[in-house]
Amino acid sequence: MPRLRRPPRIRPLLPVLLCALLAGCGPGLAGGADTAERDVRRAVADWSRQTPDALAGIPFADRVYEVASVRRDGERALVRARLRYRLAGYDTAPEESAREIEAVRRDGTWRVSADGPAPGALPQLWDQGAVSVAAGTHSLVLGGAGQSTATLEEIAAEADRAVPAATAAWPGPWAGRVVVLVPGSLDAMARLLGRPADAYRGLGAVTTGRVGEGPAPADRVVVNPEGYAGLGAEGRRIILAHEVTHVATRTATAAATPLWLSEGFADWAAYRGASTSPAQAAPALARAVRRGALPGQLPGTEDFAFGGDPEAAARAYEGAWLACRLIAAKWGEKALVDLYARAGREPLETALRETLGVDRAGLTEAWRDSLREELR
Structure with missing residues (x-):
């Protein structure tokens, strides 16, 4: 969890947005229904090429929506899709999220009006508000709504020290870089991970990610802002080095x-x-x-x-x-x-x-x- 390379900085990074719309999501529809579904799909494709405010600055390598179904009710449509995305320079395998997109037709034109997690699916950090970004030498820190620039920079600096510590202990192959999520509160962290807040109370951070062989997963270290803030300098060093080591050893676990x-x-x-x-x-x-x-x-x-x-x-x-x-x-x-x-x-x-x-x-x-x- 030890050498500071250089101070991180907050930097705006423009995401690259890509939308893949899959054809044939169920029984074929004829005539106007067919045309309406194509128009809804086109609206999702057009919208995906834009940059929502909550995503501004997140360095996406790619961001793909695979449409599974379109259910239309008059001037409103609900789209079920799977979002797959990778963060540039960090993810070698995509993070996935089930999404529900709402589209409405006004003046004969379909437009996306909302995008969020599908029922039962976990939210993404940006579903909780605008995301701030701090980039270090070996780390990318994404902060949820309410997190300060200073806090994210401090965590990026600590993560930069943790990566060489993990590499020194684990000589096996790994990316040598880490993505850290810092939700706005303990409750926001709990919603992000789909567990009660009491499960994380008192913890400084946890790690998410699949285990086993195969493509390196999109690991995330998720900081509990309340637990982390209560630690001293040595405690913060230990907790981040511990969690980054989990990332380093993931494919061997x-x-x-x-x-x-x-x-x-x-x-x-x-x-x-x-x-x-x-x-x-x-x-x-x-x-x-x-x-x-x-x-x-x-x-x-x-x-x-x-x-x-x-x-x-x-x-x-x-x-x-x-x-x-x-x-x-x-x-x-x-x-x-x-x-x-x-x-x-x-x-x-x-x-x-x-x-x-x-x-x-x-x-x-x-x-x-x-x-x-x-x-x-």
């Missing part, structure tokens, strides 16, 4: 990757090279160990749940970090990286034997011994 390994590796990358002691960085786990509650197993998936017991979640993250820290110290940083890469494509027991020469029980015992030693 799979559903089979244990959460203790993915979360622990991200924290290990964030604390790597820092002078913070285990007791300082793992206070919740240290308290548990000192009262005799030494964990019996490595943290399970359920231990990392959002919105649960914050003390238990803290112990899970801290224990995961200390497990990865132990692996790097005892078996070497390369072994830790190799374990991460293997754990996403083969059983954990196999990955452990091939990289560390121990099974899960052996690693767990070594980890518990290290907790007794370092947190007593």
Whole structure:
């Protein structure tokens, strides 16, 4: 999560808008109905080439609407479409969004009057108001309504420090750049991600994106503006380096990757090279160990749940970090990286034997011994 290259700056960037309208979206319509649908599709195409105020400055590499259906009711039409877009210089695979577009006919001409998320679909940041942009050396920060230029520039600078930190920890291939979204509030963040606000309360940031092999996904680090603002300088450095590491390791991460390994590796990358002691960085786990509650197993998936017991979640993250820290110290940083890469494509027991020469029980015992030693 460390070197500032150069100060970022707010810059206006004109989006490139492209609309692909697919023909034949259902049973064929004859005569005037056919003509009306073509006119509605043409109106969507014409509108898509414009630059709505809320999108001004967002550097789209492409922005494609694929029309799925047109439902007309007199002088009004509802269009269901799938939006696919990429941000120039950042996305190698498109972000997708189901959209509902409204068109109206006035004086014989169809025009788009509204565009928003389809029912049940998540909104895009610009659905919540005008978006501001700050560009760093390795980062693009998009701010929601109400975010200040100064805040976005500070986050871009911190993200620029986080990218080299993630690269130093993870030598595997990745883009070496990151997109950060900063919604206007915690509630706006919750709506953007489709979960209750309480699930993110107290968190500094989260990462979205698909896992597994294939084209690099359109990862996003989403900052909780309230949680992030409550952190000190070191906390902000740690949280962004942690989340950027998730972006770096995304294509090596799979559903089979244990959460203790993915979360622990991200924290290990964030604390790597820092002078913070285990007791300082793992206070919740240290308290548990000192009262005799030494964990019996490595943290399970359920231990990392959002919105649960914050003390238990803290112990899970801290224990995961200390497990990865132990692996790097005892078996070497390369072994830790190799374990991460293997754990996403083969059983954990196999990955452990091939990289560390121990099974899960052996690693767990070594980890518990290290907790007794370092947190007593």
